[in-house]
Each structure stands twice: as structure tokens, then as C-alpha cells.
Amino acid sequence: MTRKRPLAALAIPIFAFVLFPAVGSALAETVPQPISFSHKIHVTEYQLNCRFCHSSANKSQYANLPSVAKCMSCHRSIATDKPEVKKLAQYWKEKKPIPWNKVIDLPNHVYFPHRKMVNAGIPCLTCHPGMDQAGTAVQKLEFGMGMCMECHRKKKVTIDCTKCHY
Amino acid sequence: MLDRRQFLKLGGATAFATLFAGCDKAQKKLIPFVIPPENYILGEALWYASACGQCPAGCGIVVRVSEGRAKKIEGNPLHPVNRGKLCARGQAALQALYHPERLGQPLKLSGARGAGSYTPVSWEEALSLLMGQLKKVKAEAPSSLLMLTDPMRGHGGLVAGRFMKAFGSPHRVAWEPLAPDAMLSAHEAVYGVRDLPEHDLAGTRYVLSFSGDFLETGLSPVHYAGAYGRMRGDRATIRGKFVHFGPRLSMTAASADLFLPCAPGTEGFVALGLAHVMVRDKLTPQAAAAGHLMGEGLSAYTPEAVEKRTGVHTHEVTGVAREFAGNQPGVAIAGTAAATCGNGAFQCAAVALLNVLAGNAGKPGGVSFPNRAQSFAKYGAEIPLLAPPPETGYAAVRIAAEKMRTGAFRMAILAGATNPAFTLPPAVKFAEALSKVPFVVAFASFLDETSSLADLVLPVPTSLESWGDDAAPSGHAGAVTLCQPVVEPFRDAKAMPDVLLAAARELGGEPAKALPWGSMKECLEKAYGGPGGAMDKALQNGGFFGDASGSRPAPKAGKPSLPKAAAPSFEGDPKAFPLVLHLYPSMALYDGRGANLPWLQEMPDPVSTAVWRNWVEVNPKTAGTLGLSEGDGVTVASPSGKIPAHVVFNPGVAPDVVAMPLGQGHTRFGKFANGRGENPMTLIPAGEGYALQATRVTLAKTKLSTTLARTGNPEGQWKVKNMM
Numbered sequence: 059m060t061r062k063r064p065l066a067a068l069a070i071p072i073f074a075f076v077l078f079p080a081v082g083s084a085l086a087e088t089v090p091q092p093i094s095f096s097h098k099i100h101v102t103e104y105q106l107n108c109r110f111c112h113s114s115a116n117k118s119q120y121a122n123l124p125s126v127a128k129c130m131s132c133h134r135s136i137a138t139d140k141p142e143v144k145k146l147a148q149y150w151k152e153k154k155p156i157p158w159n160k161v162i163d164l165p166n167h168v169y170f171p172h173r174k175m176v177n178a179g180i181p182c183l184t185c186h187p188g189m190d191q192a193g194t195a196v197q198k199l200e201f202g203m204g205m206c207m208e209c210h211r212k213k214k215v216t217i218d219c220t221k222c223h224y
Numbered sequence: 225m226l227d228r229r230q231f232l233k234l235g236g237a238t239a240f241a242t243l244f245a246g247c248d249k250a251q252k253k254l255i256p257f258v259i260p261p262e263n264y265i266l267g268e269a270l271w272y273a274s275a276c277g278q279c280p281a282g283c284g285i286v287v288r289v290s291e292g293r294a295k296k297i298e299g300n301p302l303h304p305v306n307r308g309k310l311c312a313r314g315q316a317a318l319q320a321l322y323h324p325e326r327l328g329q330p331l332k333l334s335g336a337r338g339a340g341s342y343t344p345v346s347w348e349e350a351l352s353l354l355m356g357q358l359k360k361v362k363a364e365a366p367s368s369l370l371m372l373t374d375p376m377r378g379h380g381g382l383v384a385g386r387f388m389k390a391f392g393s394p395h396r397v398a399w400e401p402l403a404p405d406a407m408l409s410a411h412e413a414v415y416g417v418r419d420l421p422e423h424d425l426a427g428t429r430y431v432l433s434f435s436g437d438f439l440e441t442g443l444s445p446v447h448y449a450g451a452y453g454r455m456r457g458d459r460a461t462i463r464g465k466f467v468h469f470g471p472r473l474s475m476t477a478a479s480a481d482l483f484l485p486c487a488p489g490t491e492g493f494v495a496l497g498l499a500h501v502m503v504r505d506k507l508t509p510q511a512a513a514a515g516h517l518m519g520e521g522l523s524a525y526t527p528e529a530v531e532k533r534t535g536v537h538t539h540e541v542t543g544v545a546r547e548f549a550g551n552q553p554g555v556a557i558a559g560t561a562a563a564t565c566g567n568g569a570f571q572c573a574a575v576a577l578l579n580v581l582a583g584n585a586g587k588p589g590g591v592s593f594p595n596r597a598q599s600f601a602k603y604g605a606e607i608p609l610l611a612p613p614p615e616t617g618y619a620a621v622r623i624a625a626e627k628m629r630t631g632a633f634r635m636a637i638l639a640g641a642t643n644p645a646f647t648l649p650p651a652v653k654f655a656e657a658l659s660k661v662p663f664v665v666a667f668a669s670f671l672d673e674t675s676s677l678a679d680l681v682l683p684v685p686t687s688l689e690s691w692g693d694d695a696a697p698s699g700h701a702g703a704v705t706l707c708q709p710v711v712e713p714f715r716d717a718k719a720m721p722d723v724l725l726a727a728a729r730e731l732g733g734e735p736a737k738a739l740p741w742g743s744m745k746e747c748l749e750k751a752y753g754g755p756g757g758a759m760d761k762a763l764q765n766g767g768f769f770g771d772a773s774g775s776r777p778a779p780k781a782g783k784p785s786l787p788k789a790a791a792p793s794f795e796g797d798p799k800a801f802p803l804v805l806h807l808y809p810s811m812a813l814y815d816g817r818g819a820n821l822p823w824l825q826e827m828p829d830p831v832s833t834a835v836w837r838n839w840v841e842v843n844p845k846t847a848g849t850l851g852l853s854e855g856d857g858v859t860v861a862s863p864s865g866k867i868p869a870h871v872v873f874n875p876g877v878a879p880d881v882v883a884m885p886l887g888q889g890h891t892r893f894g895k896f897a898n899g900r901g902e903n904p905m906t907l908i909p910a911g912e913g914y915a916l917q918a919t920r921v922t923l924a925k926t927k928l929s930t931t932l933a934r935t936g937n938p939e940g941q942w943k944v945k946n947m948m
Contacts (some may be wrong), residue, residue: 072859117268118267126258154258159253
């Protein structure tokens with residue numbers, strides 16, 4: 059006997075609609091930011107090294123964001139008439155931190171030490187492709203375990219579980 | 225129509241959808257610093273060495289700092305006092321740093337003096353008010369300025385001392401409630417050295433403690449606890465033996481091999497009994513050569529006579545004396561309770577006599593006197609400003625209070641954690657006397673019973689945010705600990721030495737000449753060769769620890785003499801007040817300065833297991849005759865005052881003694897300290913000396929609206945009711 063299941067069929071799109079944004083948003087388009095900073099201008103046009111701003115990338119687990127003071131060390135005198143730099147100057151004047159929105163995030167239960175990668179000579183653009191051409195930060199790769207494993211196997215470095223999951 | 229199956233399917237799907245909708249990620253923020261702290265690396269912790277300021281022991285600490293915030297305090301492994309360990313009070317300094325009630329702005333009195341109502345003002349306004357008063361007093365009557373602080377050690381003390389001298393006032397008074405004055409005068413009489421001893425506990429074979437609670441409070445608890453551990457377990461074939469005499473089973477007494485209870489104020493007589501046996505039986509060469517002591521009156525202290533007086537059995541006096549003499553090097557330690565009796569100087573001298581008879585003075589495993597002042601030798605006559613004798617200054621505070629009443633002072637500067645309005649017996653009437661001083665300025669991190677009596681309160685940074693140096697009283701042998709800010713000051717605070725230096729500059733003339741430094745930091749850099757000099761390395765290590773074997777003053781040689789025996793005096797008629805009150809410093813709250821830190825409030829006392837309130841320890845036999853049971857409310861009354869407390873049974877308290885911890889009973893020390901019982905100092909008379917064992921009391925059953933929370937409750941569970 060065949061049975062009609064119209065309502066069950068309706069449930070599936072509801073389920074997918076609610077669930078998938080949570081999974082898929084990792085690769086979403088540009089995240090709005092308080093200042094529309096341009097990586098392209100700094101990295102490609104002015105040839106600044108990534109670590110000029112993300113200075114702890116070779117010293118710590120995290121690649122930090124620059125402090126307002128660090129931005130102002132150049133922008134006290136450079137491009138002070140640009141509207142976005144004026145926003146920066148306003149934060150500095152009020153001595154308030156810039157509340158950036160987080161763009162790049164790792165899945166739970168994994169540790170990723172930037173320091174190890176940077177000191178092993180892996181270029182930043184390997185994991186952050188297109189950042190040199192981007193405006194505010196974008197995430198173009200999904201940081202799944204497969205991506206890590208592929209590279210680790212290719213370079214014949216450790217694939218011990220406990221290296222990243224501890 | 226929905227059938228049952230369809231209904232369930234749709235219901236399940238909807239439930240799933242609702243559930244997963246909750247998982248949609250909220251936008252996370254990344255907030256970098258405006259101005260990053262020095263040496264900051266995101267995600268990496270930095271450890272800074274400094275000095276602990278939570279009690280006068282002067283331990284070295286290392287503080288874990290990440291993202292510019294202090295996260296954890298540990299002992300500095302390189303530091304000679306605490307060798308990498310730290311007590312609960314030291315750990316709790318973090319809570320002082322982040323305390324919600326910390327003062328962050330100068331406060332100006334806005335109501336009647338003593339009412340405690342203040343208006344926040346700017347530093348400019350506060351400093352101009354301070355300078356206005358200082359200039360006026362300097363011009364009209366400079367000697368009418370009083371400075372009452374804790375015994376500031378190191379260059380902070382130098383700045384304060386020089387400021388007062390150059391200002392033209394001799395009235396610099398230091399107050400420290402639990403400093404062992406009696407021990408100093410006893411050592412001067414017996415050894416010819418007016419200083420605190422260094423007991424080589426780690427190297428000794430036999431320890432006699434006379435109410436010496438050296439593992440919990442005492443001179444330097446972390447130092448002594450570490451050395452005690454080495455005495456017990458660090459040597460292959462020797463395990464040091466520990467015998468404790470005293471009226472109460474404290475945590476230290478509970479660690480002893482043998483606890484021999486004796487009546488309060490009779491520890492000195494027990495010591496004379498032991499000395500009697502040593503001399504009579506010629507148990508050591510030194511005792512054999514001290515036969516003249518019998519003629520001086522030692523012959524009267526036979527074990528039988530001592531048993532009658534102290535309650536320690538004859539065979540125990542004889543046995544312990546023989547063991548002590550036969551297990552040298554041994555050491556005898558007099559503790560706070562023995563020293564804070566009316567006859568404290570006698571008791572400490574009698575204990576010191578045992579060390580002389582054992583021949584251990586100046587020897588490894590015995591008693592010696594490190595030259596604490598040697599690091600400050602270049603200051604010559606000013607050394608006592610940097611390494612002050614660790615005296616209470618009780619006499620000086622009493623005299624100062626008298627002078628306040630007669631109007632001798634026009635201005636008073638108060639500073640330090642010792643809180644005289646709380647730690648002095650109320651009978652001294654300190655608060656009333658202070659109200660006669662026309663202008664009072666207090667340097668404080670918190671409003672407490674003392675700082676809330678001021679006209680102007682200036683916020684100071686905590687010890688984790690300040691520059692300074694320190695010479696610890698014990699276990700330190702001439703080393704200097706450096707104190708550096710481990711974090712940027714959290715509040716808009718200025719250190720007292722910095723304010724005094726600025727004031728001296730503005731006053732000009734003599735004060736400006738005496739204090740040529742721009743700041744405390746500059747003063748230290750000039751003194752210790754920094755930056756770029758020796759100070760850089762010392763800041764990393766935590767100080768200049770140098771050579772511990774440096775020169776030490778030799779204890780007096782020659783014939784020992786018998787200390788003049790004195791009976792303890794207790795206020796009150798024994799019939800009306802049958803019990804002797806034994807007050808002891810709290811392991812958590814010390815003299816009360818830790819009471820505003822919840823970590824310390826919630827730390828169970830090791831003997832009573834009580835938290836958040838004070839209590840009275842009663843022998844169960846005594847309680848039985850008074851009809852009291854565990855947890856009952858009683859009124860503890862002495863001729864000087866009465867306070868309510870909860871009964872805690874302690875079979876290790878002598879039947880005619882009741883014991884209470886110090887530290888609770890605050891009224892103006894913030895929400896964590898206020899209203900947790902009453903201050904036991906209320907019971908103490910304003911005697912000639914600062915005596916904690918000074919009065920008799922009586923207990924009367926009373927109904928209290930509170931209960932005592934204990935981790936080891938007789939009912940086997942937490943009594944949480946009324947804890948908060």
C-alpha cells in the first residue's frame with residue numbers, strides 16, 4: 059500500500075533550512091567590521107609583512123590583532139584624511155579598543171599553534187589564501203581535519219592525534 | 225487530517241529544528257588592546273617576580289600574567305624565605321587586586337568625621353588639599369605632624385622617615401599588632417642581640433615549641449613549614465622530634481609528636497623546669513658549667529614544682545629534658561602566645577636559656593641571628609628606617625593617642641594594612657583620640673575601620689602594582705627582595721612614597737633636598753644600579769639573595785643568668801571570670817587584614833573547620849559543666865567588654881581556658897568582612913604592653929540568630945544556613 063507523506067516531506071526542508079546555516083556560515087561572504095580595513099593596501103600595495111601587524115604569529119599559539127596604538131604608530135601621519143582612518147583616530151582619541159568581528163575560527167577540540175607553522179616556513183597564504191587581495195579579513199578555506207592531514211602527509215610531518223587534539 | 229504517525233513525525237522534526245536553531249553561532253568579537261602592556265604576547269603567560277605584602281613575613285612571589293592580567297601567584301623558587309612555596313594569604317592577594325571595593329579615586333569627607341560618608345574628588349583637588357594642609361602645618365608647627373604606618377621596610381621606609389625628619393616632626397610611629405616585642409627584649413638580655421632569631425629547623429634533631437604556632441602564623445610560616453618538612457623527612461637516618469607545650473591544640477601542636485598542654489602564661493616555667501633537669505643532671509657540657517643557676521633560683525623549679533604550677537607531669541618534664549639534651553642540635557622556640565602574655569619577656573628569656581644550655585646558639589641546627597641590616601649598610605645611621613626592628617610600637621601608639629587627645633597633633637598621615645582602630649584594644653580609644661586631630665589623611669586601598677576616620681583618603685596601589693623593596697625578618701640573611709608592578713595599576717592610585725616625594729618637591733627646602741628622587745622607582749634604580757645594571761637581573765630573580773652565610777653577630781658568650789620569673793597577669797576576678805581567654809591570630813585572616821577577601825573567609829580553620837564567622841573553643845568538659853553544646857551561642861564576657869560567639873568543642877584546649885581567633889568582627893571593611901561576629905579585642909584591657917593573653921572571661925549561654933558554618937560539622941554536613 060502506498061501512503062502519502064506530504065507533511066513529512068515538508069519537515070525535511072525545515073530541518074535543512076534551520077540546520078545548514080550553522081554549518082555553512084564558516085565560508086560566508088565578508089563579515090561586517092567596524093572599520094573597513096584593506097589587507098590589499100597594506101600587504102600588496104605597501105608590501106608590509108603579515109607579522110608587522112600579527113606580531114605574535116611566530117611566538118604564540120595565536121596570531122594577534124594589532125593594538126590601536128600599533129595602527130596609530132603609522133596612521134598618526136599617514137592617510138589621516140581617509141574616512142576609515144578617521145574612524146581609527148576616533149577610537150584612539152577615546153582610548154577605546156576596536157571591536158572587530160571574528161572571521162576565522164577553528165572547530166572545537168583542536169589546537170592550532172600558529173608559531174609552529176610560521177617557524178616551519180609555511181607561508182601565511184597557504185591557509186589564508188586571497189588575504190593579500192582582500193579588504194577586511196575573509197576565510198576562503200574550510201578548516202577541516204582533511205585539510206590539515208593532507209598537508210601534514212605531503213610534508214611528512216607528524217600525524218599523531220595528540221599533536222592537535224590534547 | 226493528521227494521523228498519529230504523521231503528528232509524531234512533524235512534532236519530532238519541529239523539535240529538531242528548534243533545537244538546532246539554538247546552535248546558530250553568535251558573532252564572536254576580537255578585542256585587541258588600545259595600548260598593549262609591556263612585553264605582551266597574545267596567549268603567552270609571563271611570570272614576574274615580586275614580594276608578597278600580605279603579612280610581615282616577606283616571602284618572594286612569582287605572578288603569572290597573561291594579557292596584562294595577573295592570574296596566579298606562586299612562591300618564588302629562588303627566594304631564601306619561602307623557596308617556591310606560598311600560603312593561602314599570599315595566594316589571596318589576587319582578590320585584593322581585583323576587589324570590587326578597592327578605592328579608585330581620592331575620597332573627601334562629606335559628612336561628620338567618622339561617619340564614613342565620602343565624595344569622590346579628582347587627584348588634583350585631593351593633592352591640593354593635602355599640600356595646603358602640609359604647607360600650613362610646616363609653616364606654623366611642623367612637629368605637630370603625626371605619621372602612623374605599619375613598619376615600612378626598605379626604601380619606602382626611608383622615604384617616609386626622611387620626609388618626617390626633613391619636615392621637622394619626630395612623630396613617626398609604626399604599628400604592627402603581631403610583632404614579638406617580648407622576644408626582642410628577651411634576646412637582648414640572653415644573647416646580647418636585639419633581633420629576631422633564625423631557627424635552623426631543617427638541620428635540627430629536636431624541636432621544643434612553647435606555644436610556637438610556627439606552621440600557621442608565627443614569624444614566617446612558609447619558611448618554617450618548609451624547614452619543618454625537611455627536618456622530618458629530608459635526612460636519611462634522622463627524623464627530628466617535635467614536642468609542643470601550650471594551652472591550645474593548634475594546627476602546629478597537632479603536628480607534634482608530643483603535645484603537652486600547660487596553663488596559659490606558664491610556658492616559661494616549663495622551660496625553667498627543663499633547664500633545672502639539664503643543670504641538675506649535667507646533661508650537656510654547657511648545663512654542667514651552669515651550676516651557678518641553681519644558686520640564682522633555678523633550684524626552685526624542680527619537676528614537681530613545675531607540675532604543680534603548669535600542669536605538665538613530672539616524668540614528662542624530666543623525660544623531655546633528657547631527650548632534648550641527648551638529641552643535639554636541638555632548638556627551643558617561643559611562640560606568639562607565649563610572647564604576648566604579660567610575662568612574655570620572661571617566658572621568651574626562659575626559652576632562650578634552654579638554647580644556651582643546649583649550646584646551640586650560633587650553630588647549625590640551632591639559633592642564630594642574621595645581620596638583616598647588612599644590605600643597607602651604606603645608609604649608616606638611617607638603617608633603622610630601612611630595616612626597622614620588628615617591634616609593635618604599641619607603647620608609641622598609646623603615647624601618640626594620648627597626645628592626640630591633648631591636641632598636640634594638627635595633622636595625621638595614616639598608612640598601611642595594620643588598621644589600628646581595629647587591632648588595638650578598644651579600651652585604648654584610638655578612634656576617639658584621632659577625632660581630636662584637625663586633619664587626617666589616610667593612604668589606603670580599602671576603606672576600613674581606620675581609613676574611614678580620615679578627612680581625606682588617597683587610594684594606593686596594591687603590592688602587585690607597586691615598586692618597593694623588602695628585607696624579611698626571618699630566614700633571609702641579609703638579602704633584599706625587590707617588589708615590582710606585575711600589572712598596570714587597575715585603579716587611579718598613587719603609591720604613598722610617590723605622593724610623599726611629590727609633596728617634598730613642592731614643599732622645597734629641606735624636604736626636597738632630603739628626597740631627591742622623582743619617584744619610588746627612580747629611588748630604587750639609584751639604590752640598586754638600574755636600569756641596565758645589576759637591578760635588571762635582580763628584578764628577574766626577585767631580589768638580591770646574595771650569600772646566606774654572610775657575617776652574623778655572635779651571640780653573647782659567658783655565664784648565662786636566670787631570667788627574673790614573673791607570673792602571668794590576667795584581668796578579672798577568678799571567681800566571677802573563671803576562664804582564661806587565649807587569643808590567637810587566625811591562619812586565614814591573620815590579625816584581621818585578610819577578612820575582606822572571600823577566599824580567606826571561606827578557608828576552613830584547620831582545627832575548628834569553621835568558616836565566615838568567629839567562634840570560641842571550649843573544652844568539652846568545661847562545656848558540660850556550663851551546659852553548652854556544640855554550636856550554641858554564648859556571650860563571652862570579660863571585665864573590659866563582652867561579645868557573642870558560637871561554641872566549638874576542642875578537647876585540646878585546657879579545661880580552664882577558652883580560645884578565640886583574631887580577625888573577625890569588622891564593621892567598616894566592606895561587604896565580605898562586616899557583620900561576621902565581633903572583634904575579640906573588645907575583651908582585652910588597654911594594658912602597658914600589647915598582651916593578647918591578658919584577661920579572664922566567663923561564658924553565658926545565649927540565643928544567637930546566626931549559626932556557625934563548618935566543613936567538619938558534628939552532624940557530618942555543611943551548615944549553609946546563614947553563611948552569607
